[in-house]
């Protein structure tokens with residue numbers, strides 16, 4: 001099953017049409033992405049607090065990585081590099097911090113306002129190489145909308 005990414009983006013945009021708290025904004029984005037894209041096995045949002053990424057709303061199996069220092073993991077790398085990272089095979093990436101043994105691929109998209117990292121959207125998939133340019137485009141659009149509300 002493939003998702004209509006344009007509709008997913010519109011649904012996120014509509015969720016932000018009226019004022020919304022940062023917590024509700026993060027929760028809605030996680031809910032919409034998890035519900036609409038079958039390949040997204042685990043969807044979560046980390047907030048950058050000091051020099052740690054702190055896990056906020058998520059859907060999927062509980063992760064042991066609720067606080068990630070900036071220098072660690074794919075999450076830490078994306079925040080440090082301030083750019084999206086796609087990993088087709090997490091088992092061949094030495095930076096990878098395991099959340100579930102089922103996970104095969106991952107995308108991490110920084111949420112930034114005026115070049116400052118506020119947090120990131122982290123998505124795992126049980127499918128290898130699940131993330132391509134359409135996912136990057138959708139999730140960077142979602143991150144831009146989140147940045148206004150975080």
Ligand code: SME
Pocket residue numbers: 042044063065068072073074075076095096097098099106122124
């Ligand atoms: N895999 C991430 C850690 C977060 S869990 O996937 C939820 C990383 O390598 O930074």
